[in-house]
Amino acid sequence: MTNLLEAKGINFAYPSVRVLTDVDITVQANESHVIIGPNGAGKTTLFKVLSGEMFPQSGTVHYSGENVTGLDAWQRVHRGIGRTFQVARLFADQTVLNNAILALECRERIAGTPQGRWWRLRPAPELVDEAMARLESYGLAARAQDRAAVLSHGDKKRLELLLTLSLHPKLIMLDEPTAGMAPDDRRAVVEMINRLRAEEGLTLLLTEHDMEVVFDLATRLTVLNHGQIIASGDPAEVRRDPMVHEIYFGKRGGHA
Numbered sequence: 001m002t003n004l005l006e007a008k009g010i011n012f013a014y015p016s017v018r019v020l021t022d023v024d025i026t027v028q029a030n031e032s033h034v035i036i037g038p039n040g041a042g043k044t045t046l047f048k049v050l051s052g053e054m055f056p057q058s059g060t061v062h063y064s065g066e067n068v069t070g071l072d073a074w075q076r077v078h079r080g081i082g083r084t085f086q087v088a089r090l091f092a093d094q095t096v097l098n099n100a101i102l103a104l105e106c107r108e109r110i111a112g113t114p115q116g117r118w119w120r121l122r123p124a125p126e127l128v129d130e131a132m133a134r135l136e137s138y139g140l141a142a143r144a145q146d147r148a149a150v151l152s153h154g155d156k157k158r159l160e161l162l163l164t165l166s167l168h169p170k171l172i173m174l175d176e177p178t179a180g181m182a183p184d185d186r187r188a189v190v191e192m193i194n195r196l197r198a199e200e201g202l203t204l205l206l207t208e209h210d211m212e213v214v215f216d217l218a219t220r221l222t223v224l225n226h227g228q229i230i231a232s233g234d235p236a237e238v239r240r241d242p243m244v245h246e247i248y249f250g251k252r253g254g255h256a
């Protein structure tokens, strides 16, 4: 198996608190790698370090064989790393359609095509058509003319995923993709994520608290506790690990 992402010896501390200690983690092509851990374990911080939002005090991050440790988030996006957030990041005052068009213009700009030139007074018609087609396939077409700010939580997350996927990432990092969703929305997102891996060959790195979602999605499971990885591997085996059971599933009965 090829490692698409490989982080070694990651140490990270905020001014007042040490968060990650000697973290080694790999993400193999086409796996769905889920990171779990108690609140405050350092999952979001690790995501920020891997996506280039923050830089570790020590350690390295390689993506597709290239050392990207010193690269900013946008440079990693250009290389094929997409990311969604716990609270969806959208152009809140723009319509849903404009959000979808802007993401496609961004993709075209990265590719250097004429459609990506933002000085155009109107978006290229083919991008408008593609944006509408994408909204339809994500069940958002009926909301095309609504401002993104007024969407439901589930629809915001769906739109954010659509925007991220518009850039054709190879690796997509999803920070709690189903947090705060109703059960139907949660099931729809799980289905969509599994389809992305199976049909489009995407590689996924996720954090998630809902154990049903975790075991529906994970092909590999890593447990982070107090900023250290305490287990990583086949989800069923990790679940049986006595230390994991004690620290995560045992004490926090709601997660079992």
Ligand SMILES: Nc1ncnc2c1ncn2[C@@H]1O[C@H](COP(=O)(O)OP(=O)(O)OP(=O)(O)O)[C@@H](O)[C@H]1O
Binding pocket: 014, 015, 016, 017, 019, 037, 038, 039, 040, 041, 042, 043, 044, 045, 046
């Ligand atoms: N910007 C910050 N400045 C200082 N400390 C921070 C900052 N962000 C997070 N922390 C602290 O770092 C630790 C790890 O936080 P982090 O958000 O990475 O954990 P997490 O595992 O993602 O938690 P959750 O499951 O609640 O999202 C926590 O103690 C948190 O309070």
